[in-house]
Amino acid sequence: MIELLNVTKSFYHKPLFRDLSVQFESGNMSAILGKNGAGKSTLLRIMAGLTAFESGRINVCGTPLKSNNPLSRKAVLYIGHAPGLYPPLSAVENLRIAAMFYGKNYSDSEILDTLSQVGLDRQPDDSIRIYSQGMMQRLKLALAILIPWKVLLFDEPFTGLDEEGRILTESLLKSWQSEDKTIILVVHNHEWAMKHCDHLLVLHDKGIGYDGKSSDAKSENIAAMLQGIA
């Protein structure tokens, strides 16, 4: 579970959002929606402890998120829009290093099994510099399989994926959701979010446009907010 209390963030003295208070429950898959520049990715980076915020408080599984407290980041895995991995290294080396940061040591065979699970077992020793965007997305999924997390912050999980990759991502998200984990996604397709997510947060006009169950949301209202006409 992750809880934001009165979080305010500005860029160059211009507020991005003010006094944002929202709660993401365990076992829920939440989607953050909003127009370009609404602050969706920034909000995700704030919750990951990567970006500072002016005021407010964030609690991750009951622990206040603080930059000088590494344990407050233990439960969170942030997967950004960029690969977030080391281009000179292979997929196996990247996954081994990433897992090591979270206190996990995996053997090559365990990592290769995970890579084959996401369909990346053909070039495990090549530098990831040569990977396509879709392959990179699959590698991020392998990262999420290997690292122990309670809160997953995933920015645009479907970018660059083919149909098979899309189905794989959806099935993994569903299985994590059933394990009572907290999943927070930044997505652009509100119809997908309304169909697959339990909770929607729409960032609108420097605040919250909608925060609630996706089943209670009206598609046309969400669409209007995303088009900036609400």
Place this chain on the structure above:
Amino acid sequence: MLVNLIKKELLIELRSKQILVSMAAFGLSVVLIFAFSFSVSQKILETFAPGLFWVLILFTSVLGLHRLFDYEKEFDAFSLVIGAPVDRGTIYISKWISGWIYLVVAEIIIIPLFVLFLQLRWTQPILPGVGILFLGNSGIMAIGALISGLAMRARMSEVLLPVLLFPLVTPVLIAVTKATTAYLNAQPFVLWQFWVLILASFTVIFGLLGYLLFDHVTEE
């Protein structure tokens, strides 16, 4: 975790070979420029050699320092480290130590050629010289790793790094040059221990500052 972070730094350098190759190539070119452009007596050259050497090491270290954080920006890999439950001060220490290792490797290549091409006489016992090198490298890298981390997110980080680094590293450079001169002139240690103390103090102070401030440095 520190050992794992250093292993990560060295593995990435082993694969990319960007830092060491550029540092060694730059160091060698400057040694050659020095060797062919100075037409002064050997006595004058020997007087200036410690200063020339440390300026060369400072410029060489800037190349390594820039790359030390620059590769983290590519693919936003830095998010992985700072988002992980890793003490951010430890990340700074790992950068400091790995930068120090790169500098030592570059010096192993540069020093013999510096002595050879400038036809310098090195008759002093080697151990105090190694001690001065150890402290000089530690001081430059303690300040450099912190400044490089600070400059990383700036748009013109390659310009900002030397602009911020050179004024801060000046006391270290003065102290290490004075100590090297005294050592090469076979002066008794008691006459130059002051410079060694200055060097050690700067290294410890900036090492502690880096460790304590690095979580603020890393946040966007």
